[in-house]
Amino acid sequence: MIRDAVSATARNSRRPLPEPEEERRLLESLRAGEHAAFETLVRTYSGRLLAVTRRLLRDEEDARDALQEALLSAFRSLAGFQGEARLSTWLHRIAVNCALMKMRARRCRPQEDPIDDLLPTFLPDGHVERGAVPWREGADMMLERTELCGLVRGCIDRLPESYRTVLLLRDVEELDTEETARLLGITPNNVKIRLHRARLALRGLLDPHLRQERV
Amino acid sequence: MDCREVIEQFLMDYVSRALSPEQEAAFDLHLAQCPSCVNYLRSYQETVRLGGSLGAATPADEVPESLVQAVLAVTRQ
Numbered sequence: 269m270i271r272d273a274v275s276a277t278a279r280n281s282r283r284p285l286p287e288p289e290e291e292r293r294l295l296e297s298l299r300a301g302e303h304a305a306f307e308t309l310v311r312t313y314s315g316r317l318l319a320v321t322r323r324l325l326r327d328e329e330d331a332r333d334a335l336q337e338a339l340l341s342a343f344r345s346l347a348g349f350q351g352e353a354r355l356s357t358w359l360h361r362i363a364v365n366c367a368l369m370k371m372r373a374r375r376c377r378p379q380e381d382p383i384d385d386l387l388p389t390f391l392p393d394g395h396v397e398r399g400a401v402p403w404r405e406g407a408d409m410m411l412e413r414t415e416l417c418g419l420v421r422g423c424i425d426r427l428p429e430s431y432r433t434v435l436l437l438r439d440v441e442e443l444d445t446e447e448t449a450r451l452l453g454i455t456p457n458n459v460k461i462r463l464h465r466a467r468l469a470l471r472g473l474l475d476p477h478l479r480q481e482r483v
Numbered sequence: 484m485d486c487r488e489v490i491e492q493f494l495m496d497y498v499s500r501a502l503s504p505e506q507e508a509a510f511d512l513h514l515a516q517c518p519s520c521v522n523y524l525r526s527y528q529e530t531v532r533l534g535g536s537l538g539a540a541t542p543a544d545e546v547p548e549s550l551v552q553a554v555l556a557v558t559r560q
Contacts, residue, residue, distance in 0.1 A: 311551065315544050315546055316543040316544075340558070343558045395486050396519055401522060440535065440537050467530055471526055
């Protein structure tokens, strides 16, 4: 029955997210233990969840493993989900958490690359060493959208891991400071410091591609 | 307030409107005298915007059917 409510042909993981009312009906069917409802959940949301795990994890196999773990974790936790958030939001948090767990499990580099080389430098009098040049207006109008996404993603992937993760969680996945701090086991103040440095570094990496040419 | 303080200490809070009125006034005073920091501020804001659009714009990915079937098989048990 719930298949009819959400879509009997929810085989395409790229379909639009259901409206809140559809989500509520889906949740009711999930709570009633209808396995067809869980299949609908998997087919409706897993495409977006895979995009999340791929953004956080560089390795494709890890991203798929994290998605699988997230779906199974959601299945096991359904009874405890009271609907206090949207189903899509709840699933997003689970996928982020599973991706972070996978990231921790794979972390084997004892020392991280320093970020200092990517940050702005200053003269002894406090002036910035190389004056900032304006960027082209509406940067995303200047480049093809997919090209711009690839550029931004590529620059984010060049950030040291601890900075890259904070930037992804805060600016891309849009988690708040407190939740990011909790997930990473660091203080909210540390999140703010890392986020700012990550943004400065990302800005520096994007600058050569987006700055206006000097005439 | 000099460029270093503007960029390293106050920029993020300025963008998120978390500075005190006095700090914001000092920040604005510096901007009025420093075109480089104006450019820096704008490109920093654009950086944040581009990051956010990356999440919103990324389409859902195609999930391998084998993965879907594996999950469904476990949850049917």
